[in-house]
Amino acid sequence: MTDQFAYPSDREQASADKVSALERLLIEKGVITSTTVDKVLAYFESEMTPLNGKKIVVKAWTDPDFAARVVGDTPAAIAELELPEGMAGAEGEHLQAVANGPGVHNLVICTLCSCFPWPVLGLPPYWYKDPVFRARAAREPRTVLAEVGVELPDDTEIKVWDSSGHSRWFVIPERPSGTDDFTDEQLMDLVTTESMMGVALAGQA
Amino acid sequence: MKLHSTCTTDQAAPQFDHEWQRRAFGLALALSEFGHYPWSEFQQSLIDTIGAWEQAPGDTRGEWEYYDHWVAALESVVDEHGILHLPVAVDDGGHAAAEHDH
Numbered sequence: 001m002t003d004q005f006a007y008p009s010d011r012e013q014a015s016a017d018k019v020s021a022l023e024r025l026l027i028e029k030g031v032i033t034s035t036t037v038d039k040v041l042a043y044f045e046s047e048m049t050p051l052n053g054k055k056i057v058v059k060a061w062t063d064p065d066f067a068a069r070v071v072g073d074t075p076a077a078i079a080e081l082e083l084p085e086g087m088a089g090a091e092g093e094h095l096q097a098v099a100n101g102p103g104v105h106n107l108v109i110c111t112l113c114s115c116f117p118w119p120v121l122g123l124p125p126y127w128y129k130d131p132v133f134r135a136r137a138a139r140e141p142r143t144v145l146a147e148v149g150v151e152l153p154d155d156t157e158i159k160v161w162d163s164s165g166h167s168r169w170f171v172i173p174e175r176p177s178g179t180d181d182f183t184d185e186q187l188m189d190l191v192t193t194e195s196m197m198g199v200a201l202a203g204q205a
Numbered sequence: 206m207k208l209h210s211t212c213t214t215d216q217a218a219p220q221f222d223h224e225w226q227r228r229a230f231g232l233a234l235a236l237s238e239f240g241h242y243p244w245s246e247f248q249q250s251l252i253d254t255i256g257a258w259e260q261a262p263g264d265t266r267g268e269w270e271y272y273d274h275w276v277a278a279l280e281s282v283v284d285e286h287g288i289l290h291l292p293v294a295v296d297d298g299g300h301a302a303a304e305h306d307h
Contacts, residue, residue, distance in 0.1 A: 025289055
C-alpha cells in the first residue's frame, strides 16, 4: 500500500462495524445462518479463480476451432469445458472474450463500476478498481500499457473494452513464440490474470 | 500519476485488504445467491453510489475507497428489499439461507 491509497482508520473502522452489524442482524433475523457467508466465500475463492480463465486460454491456443468459437459465442464455448458449477452466476453472465493477434492488442477496463469477469479471472486486483487507472486507461491506453511494461509497436492497434452489466470482457492473449512443444500445464503457467485483462502479455515475467 | 505498485504480478495483487471487505463481498454475493435480489440490482446500486461519488466536488467527497461504496450499495439493496423486515420464524417462502446452503 502506498500513501496515495491510504485513508483514515476511523473511516475504515466505521465500515467494518457496519458490515459486522449487518451480518449479525441478518443472522438474528434468520435470513442467513452464521456459516452462510463463509460457505459462499469458500466456494467463490476455491472455484471462481483465474484457473478457469487459464484453461479457456490454453484451449484456445491449442484448438483453432475453439479459438474461433470462444470469441463468437463465449458462454457456449465455455460451457463445452469442464469448469466449476456457477460459471453463469453472479458476474458470469455476458462473458465476452476478445483475442489478441498480430497488430491487435485488447485492453479491458471498467470506467464506471469495476465490473469484472470473476468466474474466469477471480477477483480484480486492487489497483484495477481505482478511478485514476480506469480513467487514464480509457484516455491514453498506450501510455498506461507502457508504464506497466507492455511496450507495443506503434502500428499495433489497441482496442479498449469497457466492461458493463451487459458485457464482461476478458482477453485471450497471444501464445508466446517458442512454446510449440509445451504441455497444457506449461502453457497454463504462462497465462496470468493480468494477461487476460490485457495489462500484460502471456509469458511476461 | 503512476499506477499502484502492486500492478505487476498475480502474486502481488491483493484481493482484499481487510477482512471486513471480504465479508461485505460475501454478504452481497450470498444474499443474491439466495434470491433476495438479482445481482444486476446490486450492481446498479453500486454504479449509482460510485457515480454519486464521482459527481461530487473533489474537496467534499472524501478519498476513494471502493469497499465503502460496496457497503453503501449493499445497505441500499437490503433496505429496498426490506430484507431485515422479513417475517421471522414463520414460513418465509423458502428464503432462509439454510435451506439452500451448498
